[in-house]
Amino acid sequence: MAGKRDHTEFDVWLLSDAVRRKVRVVIARPAFRLELDLYGQLKRAAEGPCAHIAEGFSRYFPRDFARFVRIAKGSLSEVIVHIGSARDKGLATEAEFKDICSHARRARGAATGLIRYLETAKRPDEEEEK
Numbered sequence: 001m002a003g004k005r006d007h008t009e010f011d012v013w014l015l016s017d018a019v020r021r022k023v024r025v026v027i028a029r030p031a032f033r034l035e036l037d038l039y040g041q042l043k044r045a046a047e048g049p050c051a052h053i054a055e056g057f058s059r060y061f062p063r064d065f066a067r068f069v070r071i072a073k074g075s076l077s078e079v080i081v082h083i084g085s086a087r088d089k090g091l092a093t094e095a096e097f098k099d100i101c102s103h104a105r106r107a108r109g110a111a112t113g114l115i116r117y118l119e120t121a122k123r124p125d126e127e128e129e130k
Contacts, residue, residue: 004057007054007056007058010053010114011110011114012053012107012111012113013049015106016049016072019046019079019103022096022099022100023042023046026086026092026096026100027039027043027046031090031091035086035089038085038086038091042079042083042086044075045075045076045078045079045082046079048071048075049072049075052069052071052072053068053072056069056072062118062119066115066118069114069118073107073111073112076104076105076107076108077104079100079104080101083100083104
């Protein structure tokens with residue numbers, strides 16, 4: 001986390017943002033209005049990770065940040081499930097499904113790496129005491 005000044009600098013945020021943008025294209029289709037539950041679930045799952053990462057970054061404690069990254073990681077898993085349902089219902093193409101899942105999986109991997117780091121990181125005030 002050293003050197004990061006904004007949540008948008010983390011790979012997990014950048015990949016989550018790509019997922020969010022790709023999902024927005026899919027759910028903007030008129031056919032999705034017939035599947036309101038799936039629309040809402042996919043929208044919330046795709047919008048959540050970036051917001052959780054931003055909120056966690058604004059916390060003072062690395063372990064608190066890690067908690068929010070875990071929540072973001074869970075939302076990315078939800079995206080994979082829901083985009084699969086959208087594909088199965090003919091609301092997303094196979095190519096869109098694969099692309100979104102690939103980005104979501106990469107984002108989950110980045111989240112795992114960040115969580116590992118944050119679990120061992122010291123708070124800024126602990127580092128200054130050395």
